[in-house]
Amino acid sequence: MKQILIIPILFPLLSAITMLFFRRSVATQRIISILSSFLLLAVAGGLLAAVISEGMLTLQVGGWRAPFGITLAADLLSAVMVAASALIGLTTVLYSLATIDRERERFFYYPLLQLLMMGINGAFLTGDVFNLYVWFEVMLISSFVLLVLGGTPVQLEGAIKYVTINLLSSSVFLAAAGILYGMAGTLNMADLARITPYLPQQNLLAVVSVLFMITFGVKAAVFPLFFWLPASYHTPPVAVSAIFAGLLTKVGVYALIRFFTTIFSHEAVFINEVLLAASALTMLSGVLGAAAQYDFRRLLSFHIISQIGYMIFGLALHSPLAIAGALFYIVHNIIAKTNLFYVSGIVERITGTYDLKKAGGVYAAHPVIGMLFLIPALALAGIPPLSGFWAKFVIIKAGFQAGEYAVTGIALLVGLLTLFSMMKIWNEAFWKDLPQPQVEGNRYETMGFGRRLLLFSPVVVLGLVTVLLGVFFEPVFRLAETAAAQLLDTQAYITPVLGRME
Amino acid sequence: MTLLLALVIGCLYAAGIFLILRRNMVKVIFGLILLAHAANLLIFTVGRLTKGIPAFVPEGSGMLTGRFADPLPQALILTAIVIGFGVQAFTIVLFKRTWLTLGTEDLDMMKTTDEPPKE
Numbered sequence: 116m117k118q119i120l121i122i123p124i125l126f127p128l129l130s131a132i133t134m135l136f137f138r139r140s141v142a143t144q145r146i147i148s149i150l151s152s153f154l155l156l157a158v159a160g161g162l163l164a165a166v167i168s169e170g171m172l173t174l175q176v177g178g179w180r181a182p183f184g185i186t187l188a189a190d191l192l193s194a195v196m197v198a199a200s201a202l203i204g205l206t207t208v209l210y211s212l213a214t215i216d217r218e219r220e221r222f223f224y225y226p227l228l229q230l231l232m233m234g235i236n237g238a239f240l241t242g243d244v245f246n247l248y249v250w251f252e253v254m255l256i257s258s259f260v261l262l263v264l265g266g267t268p269v270q271l272e273g274a275i276k277y278v279t280i281n282l283l284s285s286s287v288f289l290a291a292a293g294i295l296y297g298m299a300g301t302l303n304m305a306d307l308a309r310i311t312p313y314l315p316q317q318n319l320l321a322v323v324s325v326l327f328m329i330t331f332g333v334k335a336a337v338f339p340l341f342f343w344l345p346a347s348y349h350t351p352p353v354a355v356s357a358i359f360a361g362l363l364t365k366v367g368v369y370a371l372i373r374f375f376t377t378i379f380s381h382e383a384v385f386i387n388e389v390l391l392a393a394s395a396l397t398m399l400s401g402v403l404g405a406a407a408q409y410d411f412r413r414l415l416s417f418h419i420i421s422q423i424g425y426m427i428f429g430l431a432l433h434s435p436l437a438i439a440g441a442l443f444y445i446v447h448n449i450i451a452k453t454n455l456f457y458v459s460g461i462v463e464r465i466t467g468t469y470d471l472k473k474a475g476g477v478y479a480a481h482p483v484i485g486m487l488f489l490i491p492a493l494a495l496a497g498i499p500p501l502s503g504f505w506a507k508f509v510i511i512k513a514g515f516q517a518g519e520y521a522v523t524g525i526a527l528l529v530g531l532l533t534l535f536s537m538m539k540i541w542n543e544a545f546w547k548d549l550p551q552p553q554v555e556g557n558r559y560e561t562m563g564f565g566r567r568l569l570l571f572s573p574v575v576v577l578g579l580v581t582v583l584l585g586v587f588f589e590p591v592f593r594l595a596e597t598a599a600a601q602l603l604d605t606q607a608y609i610t611p612v613l614g615r616m617e
Numbered sequence: 618m619t620l621l622l623a624l625v626i627g628c629l630y631a632a633g634i635f636l637i638l639r640r641n642m643v644k645v646i647f648g649l650i651l652l653a654h655a656a657n658l659l660i661f662t663v664g665r666l667t668k669g670i671p672a673f674v675p676e677g678s679g680m681l682t683g684r685f686a687d688p689l690p691q692a693l694i695l696t697a698i699v700i701g702f703g704v705q706a707f708t709i710v711l712f713k714r715t716w717l718t719l720g721t722e723d724l725d726m727m728k729t730t731d732e733p734p735k736e
Contacts, residue, residue, distance in 0.1 A: 252704065256707065259711070266714060268718050268729075269730055271711070271715040272715070272729060272730050275724070275727060276730070278708055279637070279649065282649045282652075282704060282705075282708065286649070286655075287656075289656040289657070289660065289697055290655075292660075293656065293660030293663055293664070293693065294663050296689070296693070297663030297664055297690075345731075347730065349730070350730055
């Protein structure tokens with residue numbers, strides 16, 4: 116059973132390699148992509164079911180006993196993240212079939228997408244700090260190439276900023292991992308969780324934990340380190356923007372949660388104060404940045420930042436309720452945010468532009484698309500009964516319980532401003548009449564039925580998931596509470612990996 | 618030896634940070650490469666420097682005993698060098714392509730993705 120842990124990593128790799136053999140046949144690559152994404156979703160579902168029924172799964176790769184070998188470990192958080200990312204991977208492949216142009220498809224778009232999934236799944240499943248670094252690099256280099264694939268001037272410009280900041284954060288990660296190894300003599304997460312509270316040099320450990328906070332803060336786009344995100348995420352084709360928006364920053368948030376609950380749990384008091392201030396500023400700067408934007412995707416990019424603030428807020432409060440809320444928030448946000456990017460692509464295909472001032476009239480011409488936009492948009496703003504309402508509700512409740520009234524107030528205000536931004540998109544792109552002269556380039560009318568089906572099925576599926584997460588909030592949240600309890604009880608992570616210790 | 622390496626690492630970090638603050642793309646790449654080297658040497662140094670004691674298991678013994686060189690930092694550095702090499706090669710190609718496409722190597726000129734589209 117435990118071998119299932121390696122499948123979400125191996126599977127995308129194998130399908131990417133297989134696709135390289137069919138370099139000339141884009142059609143074959145498409146079929147392999149669809150099949151492997153479906154299978155990956157099935158495996159991820161199986162993994163989640165196994166973790167729910169049997170508890171945490173661990174696999175010592177190559178049979179080397181922990182802490183000497185590399186451990187793969189899936190607790191509930193990892194399993195849920197793998198499942199959510201597999202869903203996004205599948206919908207993105209479908210959406211890419213309808214939107215990615217022939218040239219990009221010929222230059223290994225689909226294999227790169229699979230390698231990106233491999234890196235993301237590896238980061239979620241690994242139980243070793245240095246191995247996490249390696250998976251981050253796998254994920255990053257795939258994302259670098261996906262970002263520049265096509266080589267338009269804006270893409271290159273966005274990529275310069277994205278690549279530079281990520282290389283910088285990788286070298287900080289490497290230095291932090293090195294110092295941590297020098298102090299603890301191990302990089303196995305479970306072993307670290309066991310050892311770190313008893314290390315003699317606690318001050319140095321605090322420095323290392325801050326280094327980790329910086330490197331993951333860059334990946335997650337936390338307050339002073341977010342500026343690369345709105346400079347790059349709107350430049351590639353919309354399918355790439357969507358999968359980046361949904362998954363890449365969340366990997367950073369996942370790493371923050373993993374490190375500051377499991378490994379540095381005893382450092383929590385100091386780190387949480389920093390994170391609390393950062394979360395308030397992240398929420399505010401993201402939403403205020405969005406208010407000034409009139410480019411559909413840039414506006415959504417700024418909203419990624421403000422939503423990250425809520426997750427970090429949940430982590431910073433560090434109570435079981437708040438962590439559970441943060442976990443639910445991550446899943447809700449992965450689904451809703453990706454979906455909004457998908458819708459932005461559809462609107463662009465109809466109106467020919469991402470500029471909201473030049474767009475318009477979508478609701479009059481295609482009322483169904485208006486409805487499909489409103490589901491994730493209202494979920495993001497936190498309107499009941501959609502998933503975002505519950506996500507915000509739990510985090511804000513936890514904020515009041517912890518007595519952090521100022522930051523909780525900011526969280527409430529940011530929710531309101533999010534609604535303002537979403538209504539701005541609604542008014543500009545959907546509600547108002549199409550401004551004259553019209554932008555040329557309506558690519559929607561010429562689309563065949565099959566491509567339209569591929570274009571809409573991801574939006575419908577993710578919209579449905581958003582509604583279901585809201586309607587069946589209670590069982591889902593019970594799962595999140597179990598995951599949070601696992602995270603806060605470090606022994607629950609240590610024992611399955613290292614075995615019983617005397 | 619440790620002190621010497623500490624000084625070298627410090628100089629590498631200082632030079633790297635100075636270079637990534639420059640506006641010229643080529644200098645930024647050099648800066649990033651120096652920072653990667655600095656991180657590698659840092660791992661090497663904090664993993665304890667030893668001289669003349671290889672990490673071999675003596676014959677007839679099942680495990681390492683006594684003092685031995687820790688092989689893990691070296692394995693980490695090796696991995697980091699390989700990854701860094703690949704990523705840096707990609708970055709150099711990216712920067713060259715950017716220079717060919719945009720016709721500038723001044724990072725301050727690359728502001729279009731941060732500004733609202735012009736009418």
